[in-house]
Amino acid sequence: MGSLLSRLYVGNGAFDIVGKRKRWYTTSAIILLICIGSMVFQGFNLGIDFKGGTKVQMAAVSATSAPIEVGSVEAAFKSALGQEPAAVQKVGSGDSASIQIRSSALDTAQVLKLKTELATKLNPKGGQGSISDSAVSASWGGEITQQAVIALIVFFIAVVLFLALYFELHMAIAALVAVFHDVVITAGVYSLIGFEVTPATVIGLLTILGFSLYDTVVVFDKVKENTRGLLGLTRRTYAEAANLALNQTLMRSINTSLIALLPVIGLLIVGVVVLGVGTLQDLALVQLTGMFVGALSSIFIATPVLVDLKNRDPKYKAQAKRVETRRAKGVSAAAASESEIESSDDEVLDADLRREKAMAAAASVPSRTAKSADVRRGRPSGKKQR
Amino acid sequence: MAPPAGQIRPAKYLASFVLIVVALYALVFFTGNGSAKPKLGIDLQGGTLVTLTARLADGGQPSEEALTRARGLIETRVNGLGVSGAEVVRDGTNLVITVPGADSEGAKSLGQTAFLAFRKVLSQPIPAGVQPQPQQPEPSTPPSAGNPSSSVAPPSSSAPPQGRPAPALQGQPSSSTPPPSSSTAPPSSTAPSTPPSVAPGTDPKLAEEIQAARALRQSVDQNILQQAAAMLDCTKPDPLIGNDDLKLPLVACDQKGEFKYILAPVDTDDPAVKKDDFSTFSRLTGQDVDNAVATNNQQGAGFVVNLSFKSEGGEKWGKFTSANVNQPVAVVLDGKVVSAPNIQSAILGGNTEISGKFTRKEADNLANVLKYGSLPLSFGTSEAQTISPTLGLTYLKAGLIAGGIGLALVFVYCMFYYRLLGILTILSLGLSALIIYAVLVLLGRWIGFTLDLAGIAGFIVAIGITADSFIVFFERLKDEVREGRTFRSAVPRAWVRSRRTILSADAVSFIAAAVLYVIAVGQVKGFAFTLGMSTVLDLVVVFLVTHPLVAMASHSKFLSNPKFSGLGGAAREGASHRASTTAKTAVKEA
Numbered sequence: 001m002g003s004l005l006s007r008l009y010v011g012n013g014a015f016d017i018v019g020k021r022k023r024w025y026t027t028s029a030i031i032l033l034i035c036i037g038s039m040v041f042q043g044f045n046l047g048i049d050f051k052g053g054t055k056v057q058m059a060a061v062s063a064t065s066a067p068i069e070v071g072s073v074e075a076a077f078k079s080a081l082g083q084e085p086a087a088v089q090k091v092g093s094g095d096s097a098s099i100q101i102r103s104s105a106l107d108t109a110q111v112l113k114l115k116t117e118l119a120t121k122l123n124p125k126g127g128q129g130s131i132s133d134s135a136v137s138a139s140w141g142g143e144i145t146q147q148a149v150i151a152l153i154v155f156f157i158a159v160v161l162f163l164a165l166y167f168e169l170h171m172a173i174a175a176l177v178a179v180f181h182d183v184v185i186t187a188g189v190y191s192l193i194g195f196e197v198t199p200a201t202v203i204g205l206l207t208i209l210g211f212s213l214y215d216t217v218v219v220f221d222k223v224k225e226n227t228r229g230l231l232g233l234t235r236r237t238y239a240e241a242a243n244l245a246l247n248q249t250l251m252r253s254i255n256t257s258l259i260a261l262l263p264v265i266g267l268l269i270v271g272v273v274v275l276g277v278g279t280l281q282d283l284a285l286v287q288l289t290g291m292f293v294g295a296l297s298s299i300f301i302a303t304p305v306l307v308d309l310k311n312r313d314p315k316y317k318a319q320a321k322r323v324e325t326r327r328a329k330g331v332s333a334a335a336a337s338e339s340e341i342e343s344s345d346d347e348v349l350d351a352d353l354r355r356e357k358a359m360a361a362a363a364s365v366p367s368r369t370a371k372s373a374d375v376r377r378g379r380p381s382g383k384k385q386r
Numbered sequence: 387m388a389p390p391a392g393q394i395r396p397a398k399y400l401a402s403f404v405l406i407v408v409a410l411y412a413l414v415f416f417t418g419n420g421s422a423k424p425k426l427g428i429d430l431q432g433g434t435l436v437t438l439t440a441r442l443a444d445g446g447q448p449s450e451e452a453l454t455r456a457r458g459l460i461e462t463r464v465n466g467l468g469v470s471g472a473e474v475v476r477d478g479t480n481l482v483i484t485v486p487g488a489d490s491e492g493a494k495s496l497g498q499t500a501f502l503a504f505r506k507v508l509s510q511p512i513p514a515g516v517q518p519q520p521q522q523p524e525p526s527t528p529p530s531a532g533n534p535s536s537s538v539a540p541p542s543s544s545a546p547p548q549g550r551p552a553p554a555l556q557g558q559p560s561s562s563t564p565p566p567s568s569s570t571a572p573p574s575s576t577a578p579s580t581p582p583s584v585a586p587g588t589d590p591k592l593a594e595e596i597q598a599a600r601a602l603r604q605s606v607d608q609n610i611l612q613q614a615a616a617m618l619d620c621t622k623p624d625p626l627i628g629n630d631d632l633k634l635p636l637v638a639c640d641q642k643g644e645f646k647y648i649l650a651p652v653d654t655d656d657p658a659v660k661k662d663d664f665s666t667f668s669r670l671t672g673q674d675v676d677n678a679v680a681t682n683n684q685q686g687a688g689f690v691v692n693l694s695f696k697s698e699g700g701e702k703w704g705k706f707t708s709a710n711v712n713q714p715v716a717v718v719l720d721g722k723v724v725s726a727p728n729i730q731s732a733i734l735g736g737n738t739e740i741s742g743k744f745t746r747k748e749a750d751n752l753a754n755v756l757k758y759g760s761l762p763l764s765f766g767t768s769e770a771q772t773i774s775p776t777l778g779l780t781y782l783k784a785g786l787i788a789g790g791i792g793l794a795l796v797f798v799y800c801m802f803y804y805r806l807l808g809i810l811t812i813l814s815l816g817l818s819a820l821i822i823y824a825v826l827v828l829l830g831r832w833i834g835f836t837l838d839l840a841g842i843a844g845f846i847v848a849i850g851i852t853a854d855s856f857i858v859f860f861e862r863l864k865d866e867v868r869e870g871r872t873f874r875s876a877v878p879r880a881w882v883r884s885r886r887t888i889l890s891a892d893a894v895s896f897i898a899a900a901v902l903y904v905i906a907v908g909q910v911k912g913f914a915f916t917l918g919m920s921t922v923l924d925l926v927v928v929f930l931v932t933h934p935l936v937a938m939a940s941h942s943k944f945l946s947n948p949k950f951s952g953l954g955g956a957a958r959e960g961a962s963h964r965a966s967t968t969a970k971t972a973v974k975e976a
Contacts, residue, residue: 049769057777058774059776095780096780096783096784098777098780108494108770125776126774126776129774129775130774130775130776130777131774132771132772132773132774132777133771133772134769134770134771134772134773135767135769135770135771136768136769136770137439137766137767137768137769139439139766139768140437140439140768140769143439143768144906144910147478147905147906147910148906148910150905151901151902151905151906151910154901154905155897155898155901155902158897158901159894159897159898162893162894162897163894166890166893199910200840202910203840203902203906203910203913203914206898206902206906206910207844207847207898207899207902207913207914207917209898210894210895210897210898210899210917211847211850211851211895213891213894213895213898214851214854214891214894214895217887217890217891217894218858218887218891221886221887221890221891222887225883248865249861251861252857252858252861255803255857255861256853256854256857256858258799259796259799259800259850259853259854259857260847260850260851260853260854261850262792262795262796262799262850263788263789263791263792263793263795263796263846263847263849263850264792264846264847264850265791265792265795266788266789266790266791266792266793266794266795266846267788267792267843267846267847269788269791270784270785270787270788270791271784271788274784274787275780275781275784278781278839279429279839279840279843280784280785280788280839280843283840283843283847283913284843287847353878353879353882
């Protein structure tokens with residue numbers, strides 16, 4: 001079978017993912033426990049949006065291009081307001097470098113006083129107009145989160161409905177389990193590492209949902225295709241068919257995840273290196289975590305869960321038994337399941353193609369001889385395999 | 387690539403795509419103002435953003451009506467700042483004020499509750515003629531009694547004593563035959579409330595202006611008041627908007643900026659004044675109003691407003707009207723006179739009819755002011771930020787750079803992995819960006835969609851999702867080739883199969899985005915919107931560009947060469963697969 005890469009590339013069912021599902025369940029259960037434990041006992045490092053406070057940001061160089069020191073900013077803060085800032089830090093790099101001051105909530109007058117003081121004492125590039133500030137009430141982050149949780153619930157319901165209609169209920173449940181798993185783990189990672197949670201993080205967390213499901217849908221689509229009419233056959237069990245689908249889509253999953261991650265990496269680079277703080281960084285960080293977990297869960301959680309759900313169905317149980325008896329009778333099942341890439345939905349596909357052709361013929365001008373010839377030429381090779 | 391006959395269809399798809407692009411850009415350049423720039427959010431262009439969250443005293447949900455009314459009030463206040471491009475948008479139970487530009491911090495103090503009060507009118511209305519007037523009596527038609535010509539404007543002044551059986555007020559749309567120059571009203575300088583002192587934490591510069599305006603327009607000295615009334619310019623932003631002191635007299639404009647009034651204090655602390663002295667003081671605010679409804683005039687044409695007071699308010703109203711028969715009383719909202727009807731008789735019991743040839747709209751407006759003037763809502767500032775234009779620019783640049791890096795990474799990967807198909811991916815992504823930009827510009831124009839930093843992030847994340855649908859297609863293509871088909875025959879099969887997957891996967895993404903957009907608040911909306919939009923546009927591009935292009939490539943001998951298509955490995959696999967399956971079937975059949 002060759003190297004790992006070629007096994008991946010060929011996607012012929014060489015990885016027994018479904019069969020080893022107990023292992024994935026255990027691993028994921030342990031991780032989930034750690035994550036939930038961390039969330040319960042350690043909690044989150046909540047940003048200013050959840051605690052309330054004021055943030056002031058200004059250029060890190062003065063009008064005369066001299067760098068502005070954190071210490072002098074602190075001094076200016078104290079002399080303006082008579083209190084200590086919560087934190088002053090230099091963030092970002094190059095032209096975008098800035099100094100960020102965080103403090104307890106300041107009122108408009110205080111902010112203005114502070115800005116004036118900073119502008120006169122430190123003379124940052126661009127003058128007073130270049131100093132930005134943002135004040136957030138303690139309840140704002142909470143409100144965003146509350147809405148986010150509502151959105152989450154509505155989303156779950158909508159997706160279960162959609163998937164149940166489009167696929168079937170079992171798949172919808174399995175997909176949901178996987179998504180839930182992703183959300184918990186991503187949140188857990190935030191709690192464990194202590195990344196700051198901002199509204200942007202919450203947003204990011206929500207969009208992981210869509211992404212993680214995208215991956216799962218791709219896999220399930222193949223599973224559906226591979227298991228159509230399965231009950232009438234004794235060639236392979238549902239678990240085997242699902243595993244095959246998983247392998248066939250493995251490269252696709254890896255590819256889509258990787259490609260989706262690339263732009264996020266771009267975001268992260270800019271967010272962390274250039275700006276140092278803010279929406280971009282927060283979003284990128286949470287998406288990076290979530291997409292990674294999401295890619296794993298669509299492979300290691302969603303399909304195995306689906307198989308377990310199916311195996312509780314007596315029809316599939318019976319079918320699995322039939323497969324076993326057939327194999328016991330000595331038919332080489334191993335050979336059959338070995339390296340066959342097959343799809344059992346050829347009829348559907350052909351019907352689709354025919355419809356397409358008919359529509360095109362009806363709509364378009366001269367009939368496309370070359371094209372229909374293609375289909376005909378293609379069909380024998382597809383049919384002969386079975 | 388010499389196109390054989392079979393490609394008419396791909397060409398058609400491509401043509402319809404080109405048509406869409408042309409149509410979109412025609413709309414961009416030839417409709418509206420023709421500027422091809424999307425509307426940028428405050429965090430990208432600099433300015434102030436304030437999110438006000440409505441809270442009811444009892445913690446319940448504010449009603450739709452109250453919120454809409456509040457939005458209108460706050461909008462008026464924002465416009466009173468005299469900054470262009472300011473907006474007030476409702477977002478759930480929040481009102482989001484955005485004021486672009488560097489000098490926009492005034493927006494932070496607009497959140498106070500609107501305030502309605504009743505003040506006795508001390509002088510004849512003074513036409514707000516041309517600019518600051520040295521002398522008060524203007525030749526232009528004084529709107530005083532007996533000028534029945536009704537106007538389009540909302541009612542705002544004294545009225546002719548017309549017989550009316552019921553206790554009634556006559557509000558005459560004052561503005562009758564407006565003085566030639568007068569109607570240059572300010573954009574809509576109505577405004578806010580009446581906190582007793584300058585709200586803590588207002589901009590010191592503004593505070594100074596307020597103090598100055600108070601010294602003049604709220605002076606206890608009659609002469610100074612006269613002077614102030616003469617000098618007051620109703621077309622300028624009013625610093626006293628919502629900052630007038632209820633315990634002092636006030637010189638104010640009416641809502642349309644047509645007339646100026648000298649008004650009595652609402653109430654007083656002066657111990658020399660008896661508690662039951664209502665000769666000057668109405669001691670009534672919007673809190674005393676129970677309800678106000680616009681109805682048909684039973685006795686004649688037009689509409690009237692039925693006003694009722696709460697029990698205590700009704701008593702005060704009775705005493706006040708008794709003491710001021712035939713005097714005008716002004717309904718003052720946020721320091722502007724909304725209406726100044728004449729009291730025709732003592733009104734006991736609290737039920738009052740304000741009549742005066744109102745149109746339906748005028749009557750509704752007045753009723754709304756009375757009912758919601760003092761909103762049952764108070765606003766807390768949830769978020770207030772001022773982004774300097776420089777920082778905004780930095781963010782914009784950073785967002786674009788991030789997008790660029792993301793695209794570049796995807797390009798490199800696709801080229802490496804898919805070769806020719808990679809080029810198609812890049813082309814498709816580029817075209818996708820082309821439509822997205824046009825749609826952004828148009829949406830900014832049509833529905834005021836603003837692109838903020840979170841929105842840019844949404845697009846960047848969407849690059850991945852868009853590219854994903856190409857990959858689903860290409861991997862399918864590989865599967866088919868691997869099964870032993872030629873590139874050419876694989877394309878239609880792979881397309882039909884992957885189309886399903888792409889549709890369902892995009893549907894899920896879209897559901898996610900739509901749910902987020904509808905339910906979430908704040909920045910989330912921008913992000914969700916761009917994400918959802920690019921999901922939809924992704925489908926457009928995959929159907930109209932990527933698939934036709936691949937189909938075309940598959941018909942070209944040169945391009946379908948495995949070396950270019952990046953399908954070499956799969957093709958080899960396919961060949962061996964063919965060999966092995968033939969062998970296997972032979973075994974099985976044997």
